Amino acid sequence: xxxxxxxxxxxxxxxxxxxxxxxxxxxxxxxxxxxxxxxxxxxxxxxxxxxxxxxxxxxxxxxxxxxxxxxxxxxxxxxxxxxxxxxxxxxxxxxxxxxxxxxxxxxxxxxxxxxxxxxxxxxxxxxxxxxxxxxxxxxxxxxxxxxxxxxxxxxxxxxxxxxxxxxxxxxxxxxxxxxxxxxxxxxxxxxxxxxxxxxxxxxxxxxxxxxxxxxxxxxxxxxxxxxxxxxxxxxxxxxxxxxxxxxxxxxxxxxxxxxxxxxxxxxxxxxxxxxxxxxxxxxxxxxxxxxxxxxxxxxxxxxxxxxxxxxxxxxxxxxxxxxxxxxxxxxxxxxxxxxxxxxxx
Numbered sequence: 530x531x532x533x534x535x536x537x538x539x540x541x542x543x544x545x546x547x548x549x550x551x552x553x554x555x556x557x558x559x560x561x562x563x564x565x566x567x568x569x570x571x572x573x574x575x576x577x578x579x580x581x582x583x584x585x586x587x588x589x590x591x592x593x594x595x596x597x598x599x600x601x602x603x604x605x606x607x608x609x610x611x612x613x614x615x616x617x618x619x620x621x622x623x624x625x626x627x628x629x630x631x632x633x634x635x636x637x638x639x640x641x642x643x644x645x646x647x648x649x650x651x652x653x654x655x656x657x658x659x660x661x662x663x664x665x666x667x668x669x670x671x672x673x674x675x676x677x678x679x680x681x682x683x684x685x686x687x688x689x690x691x692x693x694x695x696x697x698x699x700x701x702x703x704x705x706x707x708x709x710x711x712x713x714x715x716x717x718x719x720x721x722x723x724x725x726x727x728x729x730x731x732x733x734x735x736x737x738x739x740x741x742x743x744x745x746x747x748x749x750x751x752x753x754x755x756x757x758x759x760x761x762x763x764x765x766x767x768x769x770x771x772x773x774x775x776x777x778x779x780x781x782x783x784x785x786x787x788x789x790x791x792x793x794x795x796x797x798x799x800x801x802x803x804x805x806x807x808x809x810x811x812x813x814x815x816x817x818x819x820x821x822x823x824x825x826x827x828x829x830x831x832x833x834x835x836x837x838x839x840x841x842x843x844x845x846x847x848x849x850x851x852x853x854x855x856x857x858x859x860x861x862x863x864x865x866x867x868x869x870x871x872x873x874x
Contacts, residue, residue: 546596547733550627552651553601553617554643554670556636557609560719561664562599565631568726568742569595594734598623602647610636621650627659629729634665634718639688643670652676655712662725665718672696680710685718705812723748735872736825737832772796772803772810776818783823783846789815823847824860831869838865 549569553562571593601607603620624630630651651674655661663671668684669692671677678698683689689703702708707716707725709732716725723746730739775796779787792815793803807815823845830841842853850865857865 546592546594547628548626549595549597549629549631550623551597551599551631551633552624552647552670553599553607553609553615553633554635554637554647555602555608556638556640557607557615558634558636558665558719559609559611559613561633561635561667561722562609562615564664564722565633565726566597566599568723568730568746569597594738600624602644621646624650624654624659625657627654629660629662630654631726632661632663632667632670633722634667634685636666638669639666639691643673648674658712660712660714662714662716662729664716664722664725668692668715669695671713671715672699676713677710677715680713681708682710682713682715683708683717684715687718735832736828737872740829772807779819780822783819783826784844785846787819787846792819819846820856821860824856827853827857827865828861828868828872831865832872841865 549565551562551565598619599615599617600619600621600623601615601617604618605616607615607617609615632651647670651661651671655674655676661671661676663682663684665685666688668677668682669688672682672692672695677696679700681700681702682692683702683705684692686703689701692699693701703717705717706721707714707728709728714725714729716722727739727743727748730742775792778795779792789800789804792807793800796803798806804815807813807818811818813821826845827841827847830836830844834841836844838850838853842848842850845853847853847856853865857863857868861868863871
């Protein structure tokens with residue numbers, strides 16, 4: 530699967546937390562390492578026991594649905610980037626029990642090939658059914674396994690051309706935040722690691738829990754996989770912040786009849802300018818973005834309310850239940866009723 534929303538609905542009843550292993554290699558990026566630990570861990574930024582968490586995301590007894598541990602190629606000290614070092618208690622053997630493996634970016638994986646032991650451990654884990662996600666230059670490690678051959682993948686824009694040169698069998702897309710290929714996922718650098726991790730929570734437990742974690746992290750609850758990576762421009766774009774305000778305004782008015790003219794007027798620019806720069810910023814046309822925002826709001830209402838399909842369609846600005854069903858099927862490859870059955874409490 531190559532679109533962030535057209536992914537399998539994974540949620541199944543379980544009594545134990547989903548086990549996540551973060552594989553830190555020499556030169557590991559501090560932010561790439563820290564993001565999955567914070568998002569999936571029970572740290573201060575995770576959803577707390579006092580939050581009103583949607584029951585679909587919590588195990589019996591209110592247990593957080595993930596456990597996370599950091600491992601290395603071997604137990605001991607890992608030399609990270611920027612003069613930082615990390616001590617880990619476990620090596621590659623820990624991957625044998627991992628349900629999801631996350632590979633943060635690291636300077637060593639671009640400069641040198643990962644060891645045969647690392648590649649072998651990842652291949653064995655994937656064959657056992659582990660899901661593997663790579664952050665930033667961590668994609669180079671995943672690429673070395675051969676698992677990405679014939680698939681789309683992304684990495685930090687600054688190393689995308691090198692990834693494509695080194696692994697020509699991979700369709701490298703440097704203009705997206707992350708790519709979901711089912712059990713293999715890749716993301717761009719730094720902040721997009723948050724987007725990827727929140728996407729995994731949405732896949733596993735629905736948009737309600739993902740949104741609560743995002744609020745704890747003070748992060749955007751949803752940035753589409755198709756949104757463009759930030760690439761430096763020769764001339765700064767003075768409209769970026771204005772467009773962000775317009776997107777926020779649109780989210781507060783999804784139940785109303787929003788037109789392209791309305792959005793451009795709110796941004797204070799012409800329709801033509803708004804349309805062109807909106808695509809540059811998000812990877813979607815303005816009305817495609819509005820449609821997906823409406824579907825996302827419908828997902829949350831399906832999870833957390835008893836409203837009927839027609840009522841939800843009206844509240845999110847899709848008009849009729851038939852419209853809601855059509856867009857759900859096209860974007861999510863499922864029906865509203867099936868989605869509610871999967872993710873409602």
